[in-house]
Amino acid sequence: MGVEIVRVPVLDDNYVWLMHDPESGETVAVDPAVAAPVLAAAQARGWTISQIWNTHWHADHIGGNADIKAATGCTITGPAAEAAKIPTLDRKVAEGDVVRIGAIVATVIEVPAHTAGHIAYHLPSQGVAFVGDTLFAMGCGRLFEGTAGQMYANMARLAALPDDTLVYCAHEYTQGNGRYALVAEPDNEAIVARMRQVNAARAAGEATVPTTIGLERATNPFMRAGSVEELAARRAAKDVFRG
Ligand SMILES: [Zn+2]
Numbered sequence: 001m002g003v004e005i006v007r008v009p010v011l012d013d014n015y016v017w018l019m020h021d022p023e024s025g026e027t028v029a030v031d032p033a034v035a036a037p038v039l040a041a042a043q044a045r046g047w048t049i050s051q052i053w054n055t056h057w058h059a060d061h062i063g064g065n066a067d068i069k070a071a072t073g074c075t076i077t078g079p080a081a082e083a084a085k086i087p088t089l090d091r092k093v094a095e096g097d098v099v100r101i102g103a104i105v106a107t108v109i110e111v112p113a114h115t116a117g118h119i120a121y122h123l124p125s126q127g128v129a130f131v132g133d134t135l136f137a138m139g140c141g142r143l144f145e146g147t148a149g150q151m152y153a154n155m156a157r158l159a160a161l162p163d164d165t166l167v168y169c170a171h172e173y174t175q176g177n178g179r180y181a182l183v184a185e186p187d188n189e190a191i192v193a194r195m196r197q198v199n200a201a202r203a204a205g206e207a208t209v210p211t212t213i214g215l216e217r218a219t220n221p222f223m224r225a226g227s228v229e230e231l232a233a234r235r236a237a238k239d240v241f242r243g
Contacts, residue, residue, distance in 0.1 A: 001022055001023055002125075002126050003019050003020060003021050003101065003104060003123070003126050003128070004019070004020045004022065005017055005018070005019045005020075005128070005166075005168065005210075006018040006019075006020070006041060006045070007207060007209070008037055008038050008041045009172070009207070010033050010034050010037050010038070011033055011034065011060060013171050013172045013173065014031075014033045014060050014170060014171055015168070015169070015170055015171065015172065015207070015209060016029060016030065016031060016032050016033060016034075016037075016038050016064070016170075017029070017030040017031070017130060017168050018030075018038065018041055018042055018045075018047070018049075019101060019128075020045070020047050021101045021102040021104055023102050023103065023104075024101070024102025024103065025048075025050075025102075026050045026051065026101045026102045027042055027047040027048060027049050027050055027051075028049070028050070028051045028052070028053055028101050029042070029049050029051070029052050029053075029064070029068060029074075030052075030053050030054075030055070030121070030130045030168070030170075031053070031054060031055055031061035031062070031130075031132060031170050032052060032061075032062075032063070032064030032065065032068055033059075033060040033061060033062075033063050033064060034063050034064045035063075035064035035066075035067030035068045035071070036064075036067075038064055038068060039067075039068060039071055039072075048072055049068055049071075049072045049074045050072070050074050050075070051074050051075050051076070051077065051099075051101065052064075052065055052068060052069070052074055052075075052076040052077070052078075053077050053078070053099065053106075053121055053130065054076065054077070054078030054079070054086060054089070055078075055079070055118060055119055055120060055121070055130065055131070055132025055133070055134075055170070056078075056079060056082060056114065056115040056117065056118040056119070056132055056133065057078075057079075057082040057085035057086050057115060057117070058115065058133070060170075061132065061133070061170060062078070062086055062088070065086070065088040066088050069088060075090045075091060076088050076089050076090045076091070077089070077090065077091040077092075077093055077099050078091075078092065078093070078119075079092070079093065079094070079110075079117040079118065079119045080092035080093060080094045080117070081094065081110075081112075081116060081117025082115065082116070082117035082118075093108045093119065094108065094110065094119075095108060095109065095110040095119075096108065099121065101123075104123060104125060104126060105123065105124070105125065106121040106122060106123045107121070107122045107123075107124070108120075108121060109121075109122055109157060109158075111131070111132075111134040111135075111154040111157065111158070112145070112146045112150050112154075113134070113141065113143050113145070113146030113147065113148075113150040113151040113154055114132070114133045114134055114140075114141030114142060114143065114144055114145070114146065114151075115133075115144060115145045115146075116145040116146060118132060118133070118134055118141075118146075119132075120132065120134060120135075120158070122161065122165075127162065127164055127165050127166060128165065128166050128168065129158070129161060129165055129166070129167050129168065129213075130168045131158065131167055131168065131169050131170075132169070132170050133169070133170055133171065134151075134154055134158070134169075135154070135155070135158050135167060135169060135216065135220075135223070136169045136171060136173045136174070136177055137167075137169065137173070137174040137177060137178075137198075137208055137209055137211040137215075137216070137220075138174060138177035138178045138180075138181045138191070138194070138216070138219055138220050138221070139173055139174075139176075139177030139180075139181075139220065139222065139238070140154075140155065140220075140222040140223075140231075140235070142235075142239065143235060148228050148229075148231050148232035148235060149228045151222070151231060151235070152225065152227075152228045152231045155220075155222055155223040155225070155231070158213065158216075158223070159213065159216070159217055159223050161213045162213065163212065163213050163214030163217065164212055164213070164214060165212060165213045166210045166211075166212060167209075167210055167211045167212060167213060167216065168209065168210045169209055169210075169211070172207060172208065172209060174198050174202075174208040174209065174211075175195075175198055175199065175202050175208070176243065177238075178191065178194065178195045178198050178219075179195075179241075179243030180221070180237070180238045180241045180243055181195075181219060181220070181221045182195060183237075183241070183243070184221035184234055184237070184238075185221055185224070188218075188219065190218040190219050191219045194215070194219050221234050222234060222235065
């Protein structure tokens with residue numbers, strides 16, 4: 001039996017992910033921006049949060065840590081390189097480290113650039129990756145603490161995961177990203193087709209995440225950039241894009 005993953009929309013456009021393993025009864029909250037709606041979503045399903053996994057130190061990813069821990073006694077795992085900025089961490093992890101939900105293994109992948117110590121969690125047996133603010137549907141995170149070269153390497157790394165890997169990113173940015181993607185690659189029919197679906201989903205109030213590695217390989221102008229220079233130019237253009 002595999003994990004069950006539930007989306008908890010919070011703040012303006014954040015997604016907190018609740019992952020439950022029915023075998024062990026464990027529940028992980030990934031990047032809890034806030035506590036109350038995440039605790040409520042778990043409680044509504046009869047789940048108790050046993051762990052928090054953080055991808056990076058930004059407040060809209062760790063803001064619920066302390067209150068969820070106070071309510072549940074959960075353990076909190078996050079990037080060793082950002083431990084000074086995440087005082088609630090119990091376990092500090094880095095490239096190649098393994099974290100578990102029950103018997104299910106997640107491998108830590110370092111993907112610095114959005115923040116200097118940003119990590120992703122990959123669960124190969126589940127075909128699932130939690131990527132925080134590194135990879136978005138048709139987008140990538142802003143380069144607040146790193147370089148285009150680092151983000152280019154991150155994109156290559158994530159692109160090498162199996163095409164059917166479900167990618168759980170932390171924001172609903174797809175429509176805005178897609179508008180830029182259409183400008184970056186105007187002849188890419190896959191982007192045109194995807195945007196039809198995204199626009200319809202958003203008009204109906206539906207989420208567009210998770211995405212998949214295969215879909216991103218076909219439609220994401222940052223994952224598709226042919227060089228560091230092209231990624232840098234696209235990131236700079238997107239930073240000021242008003243679609
Ligand atoms: Zn962030």
